[in-house]
Amino acid sequence: MTESVALELTGLKLPVERGCPFAPPSAYERLREQAPINKIHLTSGGEAWWVSGHEEGRAVLVDPRFSSDKRKDGFPLFMLDAATLRQIRSQPPLMLGMDGAEHSAARRPVIGEFTVKRLAALRPRIQDIVDHFIDDMLAADRRPVDLVQALSLPVPSLVICELLGVPYTDHDFFQSRSTMMLRRTSSEDRLRAFAELRAYIDDLVTRKESDPGDDLLSRQIARQRRQGTLDHAGMVGLAFLLLTAGHETTANMISLGVLGLLSHPEQLAVVKADPGRTPMAVEELLRYFTIADGVTTRLATEDVKIGGVSIKAGEGVIVSTLSANWDPAAFKDPAELDVERGARHHIAFGFGPHQCLGQNLARMELQIVFDTLFRRVPTLRLAAPAGDLPFKTDSVVYGVHELPVTW
Amino acid sequence: MMRIKADSDLCVGSGQCVLTEPAVFAQDDDGIVALLTDHPDDQSARQAHHAVTLCPSRALSILQE
Numbered sequence: 001m002t003e004s005v006a007l008e009l010t011g012l013k014l015p016v017e018r019g020c021p022f023a024p025p026s027a028y029e030r031l032r033e034q035a036p037i038n039k040i041h042l043t044s045g046g047e048a049w050w051v052s053g054h055e056e057g058r059a060v061l062v063d064p065r066f067s068s069d070k071r072k073d074g075f076p077l078f079m080l081d082a083a084t085l086r087q088i089r090s091q092p093p094l095m096l097g098m099d100g101a102e103h104s105a106a107r108r109p110v111i112g113e114f115t116v117k118r119l120a121a122l123r124p125r126i127q128d129i130v131d132h133f134i135d136d137m138l139a140a141d142r143r144p145v146d147l148v149q150a151l152s153l154p155v156p157s158l159v160i161c162e163l164l165g166v167p168y169t170d171h172d173f174f175q176s177r178s179t180m181m182l183r184r185t186s187s188e189d190r191l192r193a194f195a196e197l198r199a200y201i202d203d204l205v206t207r208k209e210s211d212p213g214d215d216l217l218s219r220q221i222a223r224q225r226r227q228g229t230l231d232h233a234g235m236v237g238l239a240f241l242l243l244t245a246g247h248e249t250t251a252n253m254i255s256l257g258v259l260g261l262l263s264h265p266e267q268l269a270v271v272k273a274d275p276g277r278t279p280m281a282v283e284e285l286l287r288y289f290t291i292a293d294g295v296t297t298r299l300a301t302e303d304v305k306i307g308g309v310s311i312k313a314g315e316g317v318i319v320s321t322l323s324a325n326w327d328p329a330a331f332k333d334p335a336e337l338d339v340e341r342g343a344r345h346h347i348a349f350g351f352g353p354h355q356c357l358g359q360n361l362a363r364m365e366l367q368i369v370f371d372t373l374f375r376r377v378p379t380l381r382l383a384a385p386a387g388d389l390p391f392k393t394d395s396v397v398y399g400v401h402e403l404p405v406t407w
Numbered sequence: 408m409m410r411i412k413a414d415s416d417l418c419v420g421s422g423q424c425v426l427t428e429p430a431v432f433a434q435d436d437d438g439i440v441a442l443l444t445d446h447p448d449d450q451s452a453r454q455a456h457h458a459v460t461l462c463p464s465r466a467l468s469i470l471q472e
Contacts, residue, residue: 062465104419111420111438116429344427344461353419355463360422 018398021391022260022288023335028052028323036327037309040318048076048297048316049309052323054330054347056307057296060319061352063306066298068354070097075299076316083187087194092233094241096354103353109223110238110357113163113216119360122163126365129158130372138376144383144404151373152254152403153247156365160246163361164239165215166204174200178244182396201239205232216242242358249292250362252392252399254369257285259403260337261370263386267339268374275371281339282366287346288337291398293322296350321347379407409452410471411459413440417466427461428454440466 018024031038036053051057060066070077071089088097095106112118130151137150157175161168177200180193205217209232212218217239224230261268261281271281296319300311311317325346326334332341349356356362374380383404390401411431420438424431430451433441447455459467 062463107419108437112436113438114420114422115434115436115438116422116425117434344423344457349421351463353464355419355421360426363426 018391021387021389022263022337024293024322024326028320028326032323032327035309036307037311042076044077046076046316048318049311051307051317051319052327053307054324054327054345057319057321057324057347058351059306060298060317061296061347061350061354063304063352064100065300065302065304066317067099067301068097068103068298069093069099072299074314074316076297076318083191087191092237094237095357096241106234106238107353107357109220110216113219114357114360116360119364122159122361123364123368125162126155126159126368127372130155130368131376134372134376144406147258147403147405148251148255148400151369152251152258155254155369156247156250156362159361159365160243163216163246164242165208165213165217166243170200174243175247178248179395181244182248183394197244198236198240201243202236205235205239245356246358246361249397250365252291252397253286253289253362253366255400255403256289256291256398257282257366257370258373258380258405259382259386259389259400260285260288261374262380262382262405264337267337270339271370272374272378275375277339278367278371279363280342281370282363283343283346284337284339284341285366286348287325287331287343289398290322290325290346290348292348292350292396293320293398294318295396296321296347296354319347321350377407380405381407408471409447409455409469411442411445411447411455412468412470413442413445414466414468415439417464419464419466421463423461423463424458424467427458431455432458 031050032052036051036056038050038052039047040050041047051060069075071093077085095103098106133151133154137145153175157171158168160166161171166174174197177193177197181190181197183190208218209221212221217235220238221230221235224235261271267281271277298317298319300313300315300317302313304311325331325348328334330345331343349359383406389403392399392401418440420434422434422438424440425434428447428451431443431447433443435441456469459469
């Protein structure tokens with residue numbers, strides 16, 4: 001199968017509204033049934049390869065012949081407008097936009113902060129944080145409560161603040177800016193939010209350089225100093241990436257995970273009956289919602305043959321992690337939320353060398369939140385029909401803006 | 408008997424292997440994969456195999472089933 005099928009998907013904008021409202025749009029399924037890799041038209045103009053298949057998606061993301069460098073001509077920046085693109089190109093690249101040895105040099109110094117063992121040591125503190133916000137929620141004299149504000153946002157926000165050494169008192173500031181950056185609203189607003197957040201983080205890194213604390217950023221600065229390679233701009237980029245990636249995504253997964261379980265009482269009952277099943281349930285919820293869809297874009301730097309399709313050097317590739325995670329070849333009956341299915345091979349965190357650095361921190365936060373919330377508030381229920389909730393159809397990362405709950 | 412290999416140059420420290428079969432895989436202080444044994448016993452073989460398929464950077468391989 002070497003013929004590409006040019007499909008008119010000119011209306012496609014990601015993330016797209018999901019049916020029912022959890023399932024991927026029907027266009028995803030149509031495309032995947034046609035072929036695991038299709039050529040599509042982009043709303044921003046031009047064409048790109050759309051990878052729907054799980055096996056093919058993993059093959060692309062692990063292959064070094066596909067570049068992540070967004071500054072390269074032809075890179076499929078279909079979610080970005082021209083102004084944002086110019087801004088990306090004017091800044092030193094974040095780890096996300098690097099390839100090969102450069103990427104490895106940026107990522108390697110940081111992965112020691114996220115080992116399974118290091119994270120296990122954080123567990124008691126994260127448990128305290130979760131209990132604290134649930135205490136506050138239970139003490140509220142009014143119901144329903146918006147779970148997004150009461151739990152989903154503050155937990156990962158405080159966790160990442162403590163890890164990085166960012167004052168939590170500033171969380172309103174960086175939370176609002178990073179939410180704005182991910183929104184598909186006016187590019188002016190986005191660019192301003194980006195600039196303000198960047199300036200804040202630049203100042204924070206400068207303070208840590210002169211007055212280090214016991215935190216990740218200070219340790220990275222000390223490490224660079226020992227090697228005689230203190231790179232202020234690189235450190236600002238790292239802090240920026242960790243702070244923004246570290247709370248918004250996890251927050252969305254907390255909200256959607258609670259919503260998913262409350263909407264599938266038989267699945268929730270399975271989790272409640274045995275907390276040992278929570279890690280497996282978390283994997284299934286990550287698969288089912290795949291909140292960061294379409295962010296795994298690449299540019300072929302050589303001619304590559306994948307899944308029977310010839311991709312030419314200079315062509316753009318979009319791996320739809322959502323479509324891949326609903327590929328029946330990898331997940332039987334993908335539309336079923338089945339917390340016992342064993343979904344570890346999902347690619348909600350991506351795949352290849354760029355796979356989410358903070359994935360195991362996210363896993364732990366989600367496990368602790370779900371276990372603790374449903375144990376302490378066993379009668380928790382939605383205070384509005386799931387279909388009426390304001391889903392984040394206007395944002396790069398899927399989620400809900402509000403999740404009214406009562407008990 | 409199963410034999411596995413870990414390529415520390417390819418490792419990106421995702422920790423998938425440690426989560427999957429901690430009797431076989433560990434991470435050093437820098438987050439890089441360290442094999443506790445390269446000959447998983449029968450009890451660990453299935454999970455070790457699963458870990459190899461989950462590794463996002465294909466740093467793990469099975470030399471012998």
